Amino acid sequence: IRSEVLAAVAAAGDLGALDTVRVLALGKKGNVTGLMKTLGTLAPEQRKEFGARVNQLKSEIEAALEARKATLGAAALAAKLAAEKVDVSLPVRPEGQGTLHPIGQVMDELAAIFGEMGFTWAEGPDIEDDWHNFSALNIPPDHPARQMQDTFYLPSRADGTPMVLRTHTSPVQARTMLNKAVQQMLANDGSLRIIVPGRTFRIDSDATHTPMFHQVEGLVIDRTTHMGHLKGCLVDFCRAFFEVDDLPLRFRPSYFPFTEPSAEVDIGCSWKDGELRIGTGDSWLEILGSGMVHPNVIANCGLDPAVYQGFAFGMGIDRIAMLKYGIPDLRSFFDSDLRWLRHYGFSA
């Protein structure tokens, strides 16, 4: 039995075969186990010696099984390692690399510039109720500004609230001032500074207007901010964004229901050989609306206009992106033409 079993152990080619050998020898019906069972048929004086020899055989087989198992295990591991080897020196497989859309890139750029001035990024819903989009901003239902804004009206909410696609990012001014945590922060003498980059919607479509476009709102509220801060902030922003240190800027008196006084800002530019140049020449391009937040708006948002004041502005992101990167047609932003995106897109 010994030589037979040991030969079988040595011949076992893998762990499965080895286990079969173990069961045949040491299992319940194995031949070594069978030897043990014959113990009872022996004369008492023979049992001790026979039993000892069978036990000896058993441990010998067990040791052989263990050794063979270790060998086979190591061989299996080595085979697996060899099969799964990764050649780290091979070049990587080429992967399709996307780019940032110029609008997203410009949002990141302006967030970085305003971020240095202490502004944080805020957002609000694209689908807005009539109150936040108009009434809170001092635009009552019969106000002509409602027609001016070419609003997309949506079906009213179940409770009768009229809904619109927001026509500007200004409703987020109201949403922010109404926020209890913001009011608490202001009561503790804090200063509110947010920018609100996002989508806006108006019924309009030609080379310079698309029904969906982008704005960035800015809002500063505290107890002391005045028109001089507005001017300094926007001058600094425009010079940083367009990367022209002496960029000419013009603050033009204007009107918005939610600011008083109001100003629109133009940047100096010129046309040369059919190309637009920013920072030189005798032409002006309007890029934003701004003003001191109207006391009615501050009151509508649950703050005391005798205590709090500040400024707001709204800028067309698509417009400033076109100017900065020389993109001639606004509509190309939304065509999703891969060739255009590869040309004007920014590597992430």
Ligand code: PHE
């Ligand atoms: N909401 C105005 C617009 O869409 C821009 C603006 C914002 C003007 C904030 C003044 C203050 O035209």
